[in-house]
Amino acid sequence: MSTIIPVAEKVLTENDRLAGLLRDEFAHLGVVVLNLVSSPGSGKTALLERTFQALDMRLSMAVIVGDVETENDARRLEKAGGRLVRPIVTGGACHLDARMVTRARTELPLDGLDLLFIENVGNLVCPSSYDLGEDMKVVLVSTTEGDDKPMKYPGMFRRSGAMVINKTDLLGTSDFDMECVRQNALTINGNLDIMAVSCRTCDGLDEWFAWLERQVAAKRDRGQALCT
């Protein structure tokens, strides 16, 4: 079984090459690209629904939505007001890769866009290994999953730039401890931006929206600095 190692390396090297091309293009366009990763059912689609509903007038946004099967999430996002939604059905693959995003990207007009979300397949392991040319991975964890997830799936938390704790409306229904999950996450990655929200009650979402706007402003500033 050792033969898989060089082949896996070759696949990842080719993925990194394509991701590098995507990153160059995204930088040229000045669009912030966020790769949303989590367990199945943590609320990635719900967070994007709320984001489209709230920020549609202020930011120009698009989303590439990956799923093993079905285009249900893409349809949910279109219903929530998403005008630029491109589904990817992986047909069994446990993660998105840069080749899939390259193909989906050609069907999305990115000129003038502020934010491109990539909603990855629900999986706390495999998507961590695949660079999609994003500015940052944002990992979601929901209060119903348990506060031990950063310690049990450290690769994902190590490679993310922000963590969104979702379903805070369900705090108290289990022994999930907010301080414990924060400490566990920061033990793995001391640079994580951490936000806590409920996509059901909207509690905490203003902080998430403000964080998104700061990412967009910071990329604009970097773009202007490069032009002068």
Next chain:
Amino acid sequence: MSTIIPVAEKVLTENDRLAGLLRDEFAHLGVVVLNLVSSPGSGKTALLERTFQALDMRLSMAVIVGDVETENDARRLEKAGGRLVRPIVTGGACHLDARMVTRARTELPLDGLDLLFIENVGNLVCPSSYDLGEDMKVVLVSTTEGDDKPMKYPGMFRRSGAMVINKTDLLGTSDFDMECVRQNALTINGNLDIMAVSCRTCDGLDEWFAWLERQVAAKRDRGQALCT
């Protein structure tokens, strides 16, 4: 990237060979082997804790517990009365394979055992491809994850023999629909045994315990039929 296909096939063929050896051994021993699979945080460990607490005097049980990192779940199961608990830390791998189980199995005395649980890595995609020599995969889905999971991750539900819906105490806190998840699951796999439980309130667990005892009795009957 096409080179990964024959290598992946080779890995799976080797896995199937080892799984076949495990299955022969488990059949010889007359032990029922259940491979528990789900998203992270669906409650596999909680279900096993309740099972050890309730059935310890009636059945002889052991568990092999897989995690990407940490032996936390193994420690939880030992605290819950599990006397034969063997952790596997995959160190990054997104699933258990037959080689890991073969190695772990040598450290567990299986003679006279009724039930061996294999708690897989929390991942609704990759573990579905790896036969571990089990009698059956049992897939857990929690009410907080959404009722669309069977449609979005069909491979896992197709390859499972039973589905346990956990966290029924949280019904009503989201738009999760019990009838919808049942119908979705049965659309994928009409032969699924379906049970609904709450590991928090213990609601429905008696049905799970009775189902386990029926699996043990059925395997004993098959073993006696072969001997006569």
